[in-house]
Structures are given as structure tokens and as C-alpha cells.
Amino acid sequence: MDSSLRNTLLTALLALVFGFLGAATWSYTGLADNRTRAYLLEKPEILKEVAEALAQQESRERLSSLGDDLYTPFPGAVIGNPEGTKVLVEFSDYNCPYCESSLADVQRLIDEDPDLKVVIREWPIFEGSEGAARMALAAGMQDKYREFHETMFEMGPASPQSVEAAARAIGLDMEKARADAASEAVSVELARNFTFAQSLGFSGTPAFIAVETPLGGAVGYERLKEALSNSDS
Secondary structure (H helix, E strand, O other): OOOOHHHHHHHHHHHHHOOOOOOOOOOOOHOOOHHHHHHHHOOOOOHHHHHHHHHHHHHHHHHHHHHHHHHHHOOOOOOOOOOOEEEEEEEOOOOOOOHHHOOOOHHHHHOOOOOOOEEEEEOOOOOOOOHHHHHHHHHOOOOOOOHHHHHHHHHHOHHHHHHHHHHOOOOOOHHHHHHHOOHHHHHHHHHHHHHHHHHHOOOOOEEEOOEEEEEEEEOOOHHHHHHHHOOOO
8 A cells, every 4th residue: 555545544544533623634643643553453444444435435536527428328238228317337348257147137127127227338358359349339229239238148258250140149230230340430439438447447347337336346236226226315
């Protein structure tokens, strides 16, 4: 942990524990008094909790800086209610086993909430998955994104052969799909998704934005439900 982060965490910790209004302006020397040291030695988990709280705050600030673009899907790249007002954004990769395991959680949320709109941001970071991501967006341009999304995971892992098979299985116009998959519009979308993910500090897939709560990893149904429910309060 670098010194600046350690100082920030200790400042926040002392403010929380001892309630000193001026704690945020103290130096490290002022913070490292006997009471602080003793408290941290007795309850070191507090420092982890403060670090997590600060990380969440930073994630929310980064999220706010991205504006509405993050929630605006590539044409057709939506599952659930396309007109829904409650939005779950998912960064996904077809060669990611944890993305596949999250399918049931996301579907359960959709089944329970007719107002839920799930925006999929294709983020192909695993080897061999870019072709599947491109074809998925091409399927969205033919209003068959969800069909491809589900079929591709069923036929995975993603490869040129499985991508072609999934596209044919859902009845895509293959000539148009191949052209759209190679288009500048799709290339721009993939680049945007990479930028979004990096800006939010995500390191892998799946990753979610539940309304305004960033969540990294296959966090499961309960955590996604909780984050979405908090938007109602």
C-alpha cells in the first residue's frame, strides 16, 4: 500500500473512530498516535472496511464522469425490457466461464422485474472471443441479439466455427452479419467498451453497473438484487 493511500485510509479511520472533525487535515505523524495503533491492532478488519468504502466512493465518482453514454446500448444489444427504466449494465465475454454462470442470475432478475433493462457491453478480453463479440453486435443490428447471446454461450467456447454455427442457428442473414461484424461501427463500440471498463477500474469479466453501483466479478443473484433494490429507496 503506498504512503498516500495509507495516509488517506488512516485519516478516514481516525475520523470514523474518534470523531475528530479536523482529522482529514492531520499529517501521518498526528494520526499514528497510540490510540490509533492500539485500535488497529485490536481490529485490523476496520482498515479493510475503510479501504472498501473509499474504493466504492472512487468508483461512483468515475461512474458519474461517464454520463449517460454508459447506459446507452449499441443498437439491439439489450435483453430484458428495452424500454425499462431500471438499468443493469453487464460487461461480458463469451469465453468467460463466470459470465456464463451469471446468465441464470441475470435471467432471474429479468423474470422478476418487468421494468429491468439489461445493457450488454461486449468486452472481449479472453483469447479468441473478439469474433463472437463482433457477431453478437451484428446480431443486434438484426434484432437477434438475445438469441445469439444465449446460443453462443450454449455452443461455446467461442471460435470461428462456433460463432458461425451460432449465427446460422438463429437465422441471421449471414452476408449482412459478416459485413456488420467487420464494420467500423462495431470496432468503435468495442473500443468504447474497453474505455468504459478501464475508466471504471474493472479488471475482468463479468462486471456490472446495477443502476449506479459498480460490481466486479460474478457477484451472484443476491448481490445484484440488493444493488438494484437500493435504487428504489
